[in-house]
Amino acid sequence: MFSKHFRRGVVVAAMLAAFAGPASALSEDEVSVLAGTCANCHGTDGRSPGAIPAIAGQDYDILREQLLAFKAGEVEGATIMTRHATGYTDEELDALARYFSEIEP
Amino acid sequence: MITRRNMLALGAAAFVAPLAMPNILRAQGSAGRVVIVGGGFGGATAAKYIKRRNPDIDVTLIEAQERFYTCPFSNLYLGGLREFESIGHSYEELTGEYGVNLVTALAEDVDGDAHTVTLSNGETVEYDKLILSPGIDINWGALEGYDEAAAELAPHAWKAGAQTQLLRRQLEEMEDGGLFVLSAPADPFRCPPGPYERVSLVAHYFKEHKPNSKILILDSKDAFSKQGLFTAGWQSLYGDTIEWVGLSDDGRVVRVDAEALEVETEFGMVHRANVLNVVPPQKAGFIAERAGVTNEGGWVPIKASTFESRQVADIHVIGDAAIASPMPKSGFCANTQGKVAAAAIVASLAGNEAPAASWTNTCYSLIGPDYGISVVGVYEAVDDEVVQVEGSGGVSPADADADFRLREAQYAVGWYDAIANDTWGTVPA
Ligand SMILES: Cc1cc2nc3c(=O)[nH]c(=O)nc-3n(C[C@H](O)[C@H](O)[C@H](O)COP(=O)(O)OP(=O)(O)OC[C@H]3O[C@@H](n4cnc5c(N)ncnc54)[C@H](O)[C@@H]3O)c2cc1C
Numbered sequence: 150m151f152s153k154h155f156r157r158g159v160v161v162a163a164m165l166a167a168f169a170g171p172a173s174a175l176s177e178d179e180v181s182v183l184a185g186t187c188a189n190c191h192g193t194d195g196r197s198p199g200a201i202p203a204i205a206g207q208d209y210d211i212l213r214e215q216l217l218a219f220k221a222g223e224v225e226g227a228t229i230m231t232r233h234a235t236g237y238t239d240e241e242l243d244a245l246a247r248y249f250s251e252i253e254p
Numbered sequence: 255m256i257t258r259r260n261m262l263a264l265g266a267a268a269f270v271a272p273l274a275m276p277n278i279l280r281a282q283g284s285a286g287r288v289v290i291v292g293g294g295f296g297g298a299t300a301a302k303y304i305k306r307r308n309p310d311i312d313v314t315l316i317e318a319q320e321r322f323y324t325c326p327f328s329n330l331y332l333g334g335l336r337e338f339e340s341i342g343h344s345y346e347e348l349t350g351e352y353g354v355n356l357v358t359a360l361a362e363d364v365d366g367d368a369h370t371v372t373l374s375n376g377e378t379v380e381y382d383k384l385i386l387s388p389g390i391d392i393n394w395g396a397l398e399g400y401d402e403a404a405a406e407l408a409p410h411a412w413k414a415g416a417q418t419q420l421l422r423r424q425l426e427e428m429e430d431g432g433l434f435v436l437s438a439p440a441d442p443f444r445c446p447p448g449p450y451e452r453v454s455l456v457a458h459y460f461k462e463h464k465p466n467s468k469i470l471i472l473d474s475k476d477a478f479s480k481q482g483l484f485t486a487g488w489q490s491l492y493g494d495t496i497e498w499v500g501l502s503d504d505g506r507v508v509r510v511d512a513e514a515l516e517v518e519t520e521f522g523m524v525h526r527a528n529v530l531n532v533v534p535p536q537k538a539g540f541i542a543e544r545a546g547v548t549n550e551g552g553w554v555p556i557k558a559s560t561f562e563s564r565q566v567a568d569i570h571v572i573g574d575a576a577i578a579s580p581m582p583k584s585g586f587c588a589n590t591q592g593k594v595a596a597a598a599i600v601a602s603l604a605g606n607e608a609p610a611a612s613w614t615n616t617c618y619s620l621i622g623p624d625y626g627i628s629v630v631g632v633y634e635a636v637d638d639e640v641v642q643v644e645g646s647g648g649v650s651p652a653d654a655d656a657d658f659r660l661r662e663a664q665y666a667v668g669w670y671d672a673i674a675n676d677t678w679g680t681v682p683a
Contacts, residue, residue: 178601185593186590186612188672189586190665190673193676198675199671199675200668200671201668228658229616232646232647236632237632
């Protein structure tokens with residue numbers, strides 16, 4: 150079996166060929182699996198019950214910017230998100246931003 | 255034409271409202287039967303996430319206890335920072351909101367060929383897919399002198415419940431000026447930072463109530479999780495209260511005399527404690543062995559992408575019982591493994607391929623109530639092995655200031671509230 154990153158690369162290429170435009174190579178199931186790991190801290194579906202900020206229903210562009218900034222280590226005072234965001238490709242972070250932005254807060 | 259936008263919107267509708275997903279191709283009741291043994295971090299999460307993905311799958315959860323007490327935050331209880339009931343969780347969300355069948359019984363045997371589980375109440379349950387998340391059992395017999403009777407005098411408190419309450423009582427009853435000894439095991443074991451968080455919060459309790467007391471950790475290893483951060487935190491909060499003796503300095507306990515509250519190390523040193531906490535060698539919960547999925551070390555080899563046993567088909571093993579290194583045996587990992595197994599099983603029952611796996615770990619540890627540290631890893635499956643995503647994770651910075659440590663302590667509580675909510679539906683008090 151290939152790694153998810155490698156497999157995804159193949160799918161991206163295939164979809165680009167099919168639609169001749171930027172396309173997310175991540176299936177719904179794959180994005181929901183990625184998003185499942187965020188729920189441990191941000192709550193089921195990103196609806197936080199406690200001290201960690203809720204991320205459900207936030208603006209897509211803001212979420213995306215935040216995630217990319219965490220990954221780049223550019224968020225001053227961040228305690229932990231840089232260590233998480235570095236575990237995902239930019240494309241995955243984009244899909245996660247989209248996913249949480251479309252959940253009812 | 256399918257644009258990216260409407261493709262994603264279609265997808266989003268499906269995950270925002272999974273309960274409303276039409277199951278066009280599935281006849282009612284024929285979506286499959288999943289049996290889950292163990293309603294802890296792994297099993298309860300798997301039950302919920304199977305139902306969220308496909309409510310038509312029949313899910314039966316077999317759990318020995320009516321109420322689940324978490325090891326996470328049991329150290330806060332030991333340190334006097336929490337009530338015991340605050341770490342207890344029930345199964346109401348799973349049964350009420352998600353329609354999981356809960357059976358309060360011990361699973362005693364598994365027949366992997368017949369696809370059946372035998373229960374202590376005499377029932378036999380059939381499955382298409384079985385998930386085992388039984389956690390650990392103590393490997394009685396692996397440490398001389400440490401058996402179930404000894405644990406009533408020198409508790410392990412490595413499964414939360416009566417053992418944890420016993421240890422708390424002993425700490426409360428100990429005279430000021432006493433010595434608390436913790437014997438820590440070699441890898442692998444449940445919660446690598448757990449022993450070190452425990453002594454930290456016991457030190458906090460001593461500082462407030464028994465300031466002349468000392469702590470000795472006798473360790474069967476030469477290095478431990480977040481060691482630099484723990485050592486620095488101990489220095490800054492507790493001075494020289496805590497002494498750690500590693501393997502090379504004769505830290506390995508080879509014999510326990512629970513009546514005398516004494517332990518003997520490899521080279522014959524005898525240490526006498528006022529309160530003795532033995533964290534003993536461990537293995538997968540016994541049902542894993544009954545199911546024929548364990549190896550000679552007592553743990554379960556799995557295929558990473560689905561957490562299915564490498565030895566018996568249709569049995570998925572998640573949580574502490576599974577060999578998932580480099581993922582540690584943590585509640586956080588058990589939860590994310592439950593989600594991956596859920597996705598794989600739902601796909602398989604529908605005749606589809608499992609989506610790519612992804613897991614995360616974060617172990618927050620409290621060194622004091624306002625002093626938190628953490629270790630993070632993000633993991634993926636490569637050639638059916640678990641690997642850490644390159645460049646991800648790491649530990650809290652060594653040079654962080656008090657405000658950073660405080661915020662990590664607050665986020666640790668936020669994490670506990672979130673994972674308890676995600677796993678059992680518990681709403682924080
Ligand atoms: C002191 C301490 C502190 C910890 N702190 C943290 C922390 O801060 N963060 C973290 O992520 N992890 C922490 N952990 C680790 C965490 O507790 C475990 O990794 C986690 O519980 C593993 O989940 P699991 O589903 O494998 O097993 P468990 O959560 O132990 O669940 C197993 C369940 O299965 C049931 N069961 C077992 N066998 C049977 C059977 N045959 N029939 C019916 N039911 C059965 C048991 O009753 C139990 O309810 C800590 C552990 C300890 C000891």
